[in-house]
Amino acid sequence: MSTTLRTVANSQLRTQRLRFALTRLGVAIAAFFMCAVLLLNSSITESTRLSIAEMYNKTDAVLQSPTAAEAYRGQGLPLDSAVVEEVKQSPLVDSIWPLTTTYDNMRYDRQGVTDYQTVTRFDLPQDVSSFPFELAEGSFPQSADQVLISSLDARERGLSVGQEVKLSDWEKTTEEMITTEQEYPQRTYVISGIYQLEAPRSQMQGSIFTVGSHTAAYQRLMNTVLGQNPENLAPTVLIKFKDPSTTVVDLTRELDPSNASYQLLNVDDQIQQDVKVNIDGINYLITVLLSFAALALFMAAFIISNTFQVLAQQRGKELALLRVLGAKRGQLARMLLSEAALLGSTSALAGIATSYLVAFILKVSNEDFYISLAWLPAILALLVCTVVTALSALPPALKAYRTAPLQALTTAEEAAPKRSFRMLALGLLALLAGGALALVGVSTVQPLAIVSSTFLLALGSIILLPLPLVVLLKLSGRFLPSHSAGGLAVAGALQSRTQTAATGRMVYTCVALVAALLTGYATVQVTSLKDVESYSPFEISAKVQLDEGKASSLADEISQVAGVNHRALGLPQGQAALDDAPHGLEVYSFNDQDLAALWPSSSTLDLEDGHLLISQTDADSAGLAASEKVSVTGELGSRDLTVQVTDAAIDFLAVNTVTGQQLSGSSTYSAEPGKPAPHILLASLTPDINRISQADALSQIAQLTDLDPSQLSGALQAREAILENTRIGFYVALGILGITLLISVVGIANTQVLSAHQRRRQHALLRSLGLSRKALSAVLTREILAVGLIAVSMGLLVGVSLGLLLLQAFVAEGAVLTYAFAWQGLVATWIGGLTLAWLAASLPAYKAAGVPPVAALRQVT
Template identity: 25%
Template sequence: MWRTTYRNLLAHKLRLALSGLAIVLGVAFVAGTLIFTDTLSKTFNDLFRSTAADVNVTRAAAFDQGLTGTGTGGTATYVPAELVEEIAAVDGVAAVEGNVQAEGVYILDRDGEVLDTGGAPGLGISWDTEESLSPTTLVDGRAATAPDEIMIDTNSAEETGFAVGDTVTVLTPGPRIEAELVGTFRFGDEGGLAGASLTAFDAATAQELLTAPGQFTGIGVAAEDGVGDDELAERVAAVVGSDYDVKTATEQADSLASDFSEALQFINVFLLVFAGVALFVGTFIILNTFSMLVAQRTQELALLRALGASRSQVTRSVLAEALVLGVIGSTIGIAAGYGVAAGLRALFGSFGLTLDGSLVFAGDTVLWCYVVGVLVTLVAAYVPARRAARTPPIAAMRDDVAQVHRGLRRRTVIGIVLVAAGVAALISGTLADDGGTGASFVGLGALALILGTTALSPVLARPFLRLVGALLPRLWGTTGRLAQENAIRNPRRTAATASALMIGLALVSAFSVIGASTNKSIDALIAGSIRAEFVVSSAVGAPFSPDVADEIAAVDDVDTVMPMRWGGAQLDGETAFLTAVDPAGLDRSIELTWVSGSADDLGDGLVVDEPTADSRGWAVGDTVEMLSIDGRERELVVGGIYETNQVMGSTVISLDTLAGAGGVALDRFLYVDLAEGASPADVRPGLEDVLAAYPVVDLKDQSEFQDEQKGQVDQLLLLINAMLVLSVVIAALGIVNTLAMSVIERTREIGLLRAVGLGRGQLRRMIRLEAVVISLYGAVLGIVLGTLFGVALSRALADQGISELAVPVPRMLVFLLVAAVIGVLAAVGPARRAARLQVLDAIARA
């Protein structure tokens, strides 16, 4: 039997290669995802290890905020400089030094443009004079020692072309400064900063610009020879007390790595979902391929049974072919995954996530890829293998090799149950109060609907192909009729082929609906929420200096400038993301629909949106306990409750309240209101003159702000669709495979058609039309399902900001056209092969 298996593999190598390609693509994406995320983890783990001294002292956080820092969360904690002297007196301390690190420091290149980090932060630090504590190494020049001197990392120096002695302009959270570049340095062993830029000042200047005089963000401590890190950490902790967090280098690196690993899970799952889709689609192709191979080898398998082969031997023979296919496909897929990982690194690098060093190729990656690839192939081949084992020996005596299929009753019942369950889940998702719960229901419903529709697909194929296929005879006569009948002849095969395309287009259509709805919601949100004539912000969401607001406020015909900042704190024991604004400009700049109360007392209180008030049980007049990250407590009174507004977020406090909670004075947005009667066109040049000195931010009117926000949605949608294209490519391979095998199966029929006068051109047209109608069937199912998924998910996320519903009908029509083109292209090879068949040879073949 093993010799027979080997012979069958060689005999069908071309057909199996097309199925194997589906495994290659699916496994390649799995491998690429695992390689990329391992590389991502290694990059940041190395970064975390580079920043840690033997012992590190920071202000103890009142609650866990993960990786949230001064730039993301908008809150910071400081350590007083006098603590350095206390730690220096601890027995076993070899060296101690305070350090400063903060976001919002940007280097301008020679053209006055911000050094492009692609979204990675611009960091400012104090230069460590103690080499044993410093994660940096001086490469050229000397250390900065005065306010008009700076140092930059070697990556930034190389990109900008600056050298020691040049004058460099730097934007800081405070003033814009010009300083002499006195030195360049390498961070860590390899200089990797994951895309960020790094500017170093002397300690006093760093405190003045980035924290406050006499305040550090942390203290690094080096141990004397013979003193262990754990022992020294205990001694330091006993001196500084419980107000400070003392960690060894290993503890700090592990803590940061753990937090980062949790954040990384989203990217990992996000990418693996697309790999799963590709493998799921590939399963249909493998199932179809082996089903057709078994059908074509009915006489051969029956002869083996007649010669004494048992059912288990026949089953093992077919599964052995699948095993070889899975191993070879997985091996090639792993190699291709390295290229996928390189592409993902380049893609995320364009967004600012630069990964330094070589890609990480771990043994776990190889193991999982083989497990996934081989398992998917064996599962897909199992049903055809069982069918092969049931081939009766008497079939060896028949000329007819057609496989007799069971009825579709059981499949229909299962499909109806799954579709009903899917529809119920979608409806439950749209009615759920919580967006997360609703999205989960929609996801389960989408899976059930896809499986149910796949089960019902052979039943639905006949009426669809008769209805749509009826146009073929009218347009192409006999050729069209033959194409229609060929597609209808085996609804199982047609359905399996179309299902692969259905899944890909269902997901593409769903995300198209979500994207269109999100963009329409953005238009409605900005038009209905923002009253200000102009918005100032960074395109990558980076924080910027409050000096920008002060200078804009001095421009003629500017009435008010309302800054918006972000922060974090605990409110009644639960961590909350806070939006901070100037109460005086809130009503002028932003339109809020009040359910109760107002923003009149925002200076000493807070206002929240209706869903937050309902979930927390708050009402106007209630007192809320606020706990800042550094442990400060304060009572706030709920002054108002407003309808959901994505511009403001769920919880709003004043700028003074945020500052009292440790908020960093860095703005995220500025809303600029003009004096009554002032023309935006007349005021804009003055605003642009001010912002010319701050290239990190842009000036936008409402229309431009809408376009910027929608551009971010479109960019994400483009990324998602680009990944989903992989499943569409695999589906196209399935159509090619099905048509190629169909040509082989119908060799005698094709010969007879040619003998009675069907021309080669007509034959090619017949196969092309068959491919087109199969593609259209899959496309229609996919678009209908995708539209349902998109609408349901949009409604489930209505409280998350997708308030409007939009179905991009023109884009759906383009998908139909693309499906038809896929059908035409998929039929090229099989059609040419059929046309080249010799008439007499074709008729003579059994």
């Protein structure tokens, strides 16, 4: 009998392949997305491992400080020099290489233009045989004015052996240059060689090596300035043993076991640790993507469950006959589950194969990124999709298990759907648990409880959706004539409650997700824009080098620019005697009316004679309070000014023009002869200016000040960056969510195909009674629109509510939010949800209406 049932299962999938086509497509899309995410995770992990492993090619053990072990690229606090010396003197150790590093700017000529790159500088090991990379061309540096660069930098920057580059000259760098933040002296280096990096996007890209101990000398100088031990230089030390059989355990026995200022690992453990540190941030992205993949599978589960539920009901007589022939209940249930598992596995294989094909094409066509083709993602995606498919078919299988043969023979196609009290209880339990968790999370400020409550409330609302859906359909049916197209549509939806529930849930889930995303997007954007005022109160701000003649006319010229509302020009006229000023000691004079007009919402920007205006943040850093005296030196001498604290987040010290005249007269102040301090330009644009006029105004201001438009900082630039970043984030999330939307469209179409086949007798009778093909198609289309209208409207309300609840998790973390609603986006979602539902149902409705009545009745009988 088991062989016969397997034959029946295989035959069912073959004969009903057209009805399973959309179900297969939904599973394949979900499998493709899940496998692609897992491949991405595998590629990132393996690429990171390869790029890290290159550095340890000729290393037996790694000594690190605890902070370096947890930092990116080992950039932590340096090891105690005594520990390093103890390791170096060990009889087990052949050589060590302390990785003393620091950042620098490398300048070079690129097609006649001076370009620069931020690089990490290393000292080469004393024994170059310990250098972990092979030379691609050239030779190791032999003198202090030669440098070794990577093959990736040479290719991307157009650099070659023999070319000159400029780096900081740390032999001429002094403590005073570091403390006063002066520009370091420059030295010309010649590229002597290029070392080969095998891993694409290697973490060693941007690393350069020089002979000698220049980097160590600079680090000693920095330690002296910072008041640290000058000899504590390297956070990481690479160790090579004399005997290859020596282990880390052997060396550990040689060292002081009570010293907790270091950790000693073998190379494999070190690589594993470095990989973990480097991909921790990426893991959050992978988790988000896997959440979307799980959501796609969740939507596919709707399709699978609905398909097997309808087909199991239609095959009632077949299942009953198998029972009469001796098949046991468990065998029938296993037969249905095997059909589902076979369907899920074959469909998943198609999606997995497609994802590997795309990955292979990317691997062949792009050498800049490492693409992994490991088999583990395929195995995991196949197992998950097969299990989800089988579990989705479990309710129909259990229903067939409980159905007696006689009942199945007598009610094969007439059985009305029964309410599932278990599902009702599960939905109510999820809602009650979610509500309780929400109360606990908000009242006790626990983000995890709030996130968990949002998930439970969403799950409960999805499970219980058929209840309000049926109630609202019944209410709407009372206001429609029973023989009208609308009345027939509502009656059809109520008759096919299984399909109605499946369609409603898919539409509702997608709309709720988009509504929640829109609510979060609008709130984050508005909150971020409002926060701009706290650190950038002026729309346009720039420091401009001007001579006195240009300064006198610039303010008037900017006033004439179309779109400029107010402007103010600050003249450097003194220097404050402060121990700590985060934004500098220069004092600028402004016309007090011009400054106040730029930010009318603040009443503390009114400059008074003999007062020094300073922000609250800078006053706190300098230890100042209002009404205290501060000495300010100008061209005409020094004066004691009274501190005036403002709530505006200004990044300069200001006085009014009267006080400025008393400090420096009509001249500008310069702390260093020949190096005049820059002027400060502040401006605001008219409130109703459009983006094109705004760009034109910025361009004209940039021309007048001889600046690039990107150098015009301030709130305007910050707002544009926020708008751009939030838009990108929203569109990326919406694009990923599009996978779920696509599966939903497939699911709605699949549901309508199954419903049309199940109700073909009803459709045939309606056609026989005179209903035209066009009218029947309209009835079927209005049926899905009625369900979609209710589901979309409820999805918007619940989605916005859940989005607001989820935002409370950020409030629990200390965020201060300004709530907002993307009304245009919500209206577009409402229209788009109905449109997608209509499009998904149009073709099945048209085909169902096109079946001749006689043919439909013949199929039924």
